[in-house]
Each structure stands twice: as C-alpha cells, then as structure tokens.
Amino acid sequence: MQQQRIIGIVSGKGGVGKTTCTVNLGLAMHLFGKDVMLVDTDITNANLCMHLGNYSPPAGVQKALGDNTSPLDIVCTHPTGLNFIPADISMDFIDTELQATKLRRFLRDIHCTVLLDGPPSLENNAQAVIKSSDEILVVTNPEMPSVIDSLKVIKFAKMLEKPVLGLILNRNNRYFSLTKENIEQVCGEKVLALVPEDRDVKKSIFLKQPLVALKPYSATSIAFRKLAAELHGETFRPPGISFLRGLLERFS
Ligand SMILES: Nc1ncnc2c1ncn2[C@@H]1O[C@H](COP(=O)(O)OP(=O)(O)OP(=O)(O)O)[C@@H](O)[C@H]1O
Numbered sequence: 001m002q003q004q005r006i007i008g009i010v011s012g013k014g015g016v017g018k019t020t021c022t023v024n025l026g027l028a029m030h031l032f033g034k035d036v037m038l039v040d041t042d043i044t045n046a047n048l049c050m051h052l053g054n055y056s057p058p059a060g061v062q063k064a065l066g067d068n069t070s071p072l073d074i075v076c077t078h079p080t081g082l083n084f085i086p087a088d089i090s091m092d093f094i095d096t097e098l099q100a101t102k103l104r105r106f107l108r109d110i111h112c113t114v115l116l117d118g119p120p121s122l123e124n125n126a127q128a129v130i131k132s133s134d135e136i137l138v139v140t141n142p143e144m145p146s147v148i149d150s151l152k153v154i155k156f157a158k159m160l161e162k163p164v165l166g167l168i169l170n171r172n173n174r175y176f177s178l179t180k181e182n183i184e185q186v187c188g189e190k191v192l193a194l195v196p197e198d199r200d201v202k203k204s205i206f207l208k209q210p211l212v213a214l215k216p217y218s219a220t221s222i223a224f225r226k227l228a229a230e231l232h233g234e235t236f237r238p239p240g241i242s243f244l245r246g247l248l249e250r251f252s
C-alpha cells in the first residue's frame with residue numbers, strides 16, 4: 001500500500017493560481033506514474049471540478065464530511081485518468097465550515113499523494129487545510145501584495161510546525177515584477193517552480209484539459225513536470241526535442 005502524503009496548496013491571496021497549479025501538478029504526477037488524488041477543499045468557491053470539466057459532480061466534500069461518506073465513494077476521474085474529489089458547488093452548503101480533525105479523518109482512506117486545492121486567505125477554512133496537511137506548497141505571483149500574503153501563510157504553517165516545501169512562482173513575467181530572488185528573500189523559502197504567465201492557461205480551462213495534457217512541452221507544463229518529479233525525489237529531464245515541440249505547440 002502506498003504511503004499517504006497530504007500536500008496543501010495554499011496562497012494567502014486569492015486568484016494567484018492555486019487551482020491551476022493543483023490540477024497541472026497533479027496531472028504531471030499522474031503521468032509520471034505516481035498515484036495522486038486531488039481534493040477540492042475550497043468549499044465556498046469550489047472550482048476544481050470546473051478545471052476538470054465536471055460541472056455537476058454527483059457528490060462533494062461537504063456532504064461527505066457531514067454524513068461520514070468515504071472519500072473513495074465520491075471520486076471523479078478526468079479523461080486523462082487523473083482522480084479527484086470535488087466539492088459541492090450548490091448553495092446548500094454555504095454555511096459549512098471545514099474542521100481540521102474531521103477533514104484529516106475524511107482523508108484517512110486515501111493512500112497516495114493527496115493534493116488539497118486550498119481556499120484563499122488565512123481564515124478558518126484555509127487554517128483547517130493547513131492543519132490537515134503534512135506539508136505545504138505556497139503559490140504566489142510576482143507582486144508584493146501576493147508575496148506578503150504568502151509570507152503570512154508561511155509563518156502560520158511554521159507556527160504549527162508544518163513543513164513548508166517551498167513556493168510556486170506563478171504568472172511569472174518580466175514586466176514590473178519582483179524577481180525570484182526578491183521573493184525568496186522576503187519569504188525565506190525557495191521557489192521550487194517558476195511558472196510563466198501563459199495565455200494558454202485560459203484556453204486549457206475552457207477546453208477542460210489541464211495544460212500539462214494540452215501542451216505538454218510548453219514552458220508551463222515542463223515547470224510542473226519538473227516539480228512533480230522533484231517532489232518525489234526524482235529528476236525530470238525534458239527530451240531533447242522538447243524546445244522544438246514547445247515552439248510548435250505555441251502555434252497550435
Ligand atoms: N500561469 C498562468 N498564466 C496565465 N493565467 C493564469 C496562470 N495561472 C492562473 N491563471 C489564471 O488566473 C485565474 C485564477 O487562477 P486559479 O483559479 O487557479 O486561482 P486560485 O488561486 O485557485 O483562485 P481562488 O483563490 O479563487 O481559489 C484563472 O482564471 C487562470 O486563467
């Protein structure tokens with residue numbers, strides 16, 4: 001039986017790319033031959049199922065937490081083979097709050113790498129996700145407000161003695177942006193992946209296909225594939241023709 005490893009994907013600031021990173025990192029791990037389960041823990045604004053094209057999943061995390069359903073009974077599978085547990089998108093659960101002990105108990109049956117798509121902020125639900133995780137990955141953008149909110153999340157995780165794996169610097173670009181070094185200095189953590197600003201992210205959400213599947217040789221996908229390997233203590237070496245294929249993908 002594979003060992004469980006729960007990685008919380010969090011940010012502080014909203015809209016920085018947590019769900020995009022969860023989906024693409026998860027698919028990169030899956031294609032790398034690892035067992036992985038994505039879980040939508042952003043129960044107020046559940047988005048994971050939309051990135052994966054399942055707009056009305058039959059059951060979600062909130063109901064399952066309420067009636068002690070096993071997570072394994074509500075698993076959905078994307079056509080790529082990637083498994084995920086959606087959160088309910090209806091208004092019925094608007095008052096539901098996550099409780100760390102309950103969430104941890106709920107996740108107990110999942111014996112693989114679990115990526116929790118976290119809610120924004122550091123409010124109760126976000127705190128519960130951090131408390132339920134074994135390790136934390138922090139997504140940030142190269143802008144000071146996002147970096148400062150990431151720093152708060154890092155400090156909170158450290159207060160709880162939760163290991164912080166590092167940062168994913170998402171939407172990286174050259175214009176009016178903090179550098180990787182600036183961000184590492186402010187946060188005191190390493191940037192593990194530099195994910196560029198990429199207009200194909202929008203296209204991939206529209207097509208319900210993670211970018212790692214849609215354009216596997218793009219710089220964005222290569223960043224996620226490298227990170228997926230590194231998080232499993234392995235190395236991803238892009239094949240020699242990657243650059244050329246990446247160029248061709250840009251025009252497709
Ligand atoms: N690397 C990228 N390049 C361009 N656009 C991106 C990139 N990453 C994310 N986006 C865009 O940013 C938007 C927000 O992304 P996403 O929903 O993943 O953020 P989030 O942190 O999960 O948001 P929330 O805090 O609301 O859960 C999406 O509409 C997506 O198109």
Ligand SMILES: [Mg+2]
Nearest residue numbers: 018019042047
């Ligand atoms: Mg999200």
